[in-house]
């Protein structure tokens with residue numbers, strides 16, 4: 189690439205070699221997309237000298253999240269992983285308790301099970317990549333008969349598709365199981381008109397750098413239970429009992445979001461609807477351009493759901509002309525980032541001892557799936573570049 193570019197005066201060999209043609213500039217899977225307002229809000233935070241942890245922007249960000257999700261109480265945290273961890277702690281998961289969850293997820297949604305020394309049980313997914321609630325229902329009935337019910341069920345809103353929480357929460361209520369919705373990837377998504385996470389005992393969100401909106405790094409835990417969210421804030425700030433000296437009757441974590449990160453989040457919340465609209469439009473363009481190729485399909489949206497389409501996910505069946513890794517390499521050669529679908533947790537060495545319930549759905553998605561560049565800041569000509577390349581590669 190770079191060798192074809194004209195020599196730029198004043199650049200040494202290394203700098204010259206790093207140049208890429210404008211048509212080959214790096215396209216990321218999903219990069220931060222600032223609206224411009226975030227900087228003003230960060231400056232406000234600086235002016236008020238609320239640079240240290242917490243401050244008015246944290247309150248504003250929590251209020252904005254609560255308004256958007258319809259969940260009454262929200263604690264802004266340093267990560268989505270921390271949010272899941274706090275939820276498990278608040279659910280009073282003890283060593284040896286079973287925690288059930290979706291196998292097809294990112295490690296951040298599953299590793300906290302180990303932090304609490306609980307026993308993970310992993311479930312296969314449905315055609316939308318969401319935990320198979322038929323399998324969960326059957327397994328709950330069996331566990332109930334055996335007197336071995338799980339303490340917690342974690343459902344995952346994969347790539348912005350939202351789990352039917354009416355059904356999941358009814359099942360959990362029937363058996364006294366606590367429901368945590370890992371909605372890290374589904375900020376801005378809806379199911380039957382309600383926000384991702386609404387209806388669970390706890391909902392966890394992520395605002396890390398590649399999410400639909402970002403605070404550079406961060407997360408949040410939401411619940412309709414005020415006491416639990418107050419307790420989450422307490423645990424997230426080192427469990428400091430109210431005393432002038434530092435007094436601790438339990439241990440906590442350093443998990444709160446800083447006022448500076450929250451200022452970015454306040455600005456990002458203002459454009460969330462636009463970000464969802466753009467990602468959905470990108471998905472539609474991929475689908476319109478490529479759905480008729482041999483054995484190519486896209487991750488379906490559940491009936492009743494409006495996904496944020498955080499990442500556009502394409503599948504290549506056995507009759508497709510190429511495999512996902514061929515496509516990934518072809519795009520990488522043109523400086524375009526793609527990724528496989530998450531490797532399911534039951535196939536990860538760290539979960540080798542975990543019980544897995546299900547068949548080949550999650551495994552197939554991993555083998556056949558590809559996450560395409562989906563950032564809302566991708567220009568139309570850049571999207572066309574990806575689609576053209578995909579079109580050629582899939583022919």
Ligand SMILES: Cc1ncc(COP(=O)(O)O)c(C=O)c1O
Pocket residue numbers: 266267268269270293294295296297298344370372373393394395396406407
């Ligand atoms: C499904 C899922 N759960 C949990 C997390 C963890 O969030 P964070 O990276 O903010 O810790 C992520 C994303 O990173 C995720 O995709």
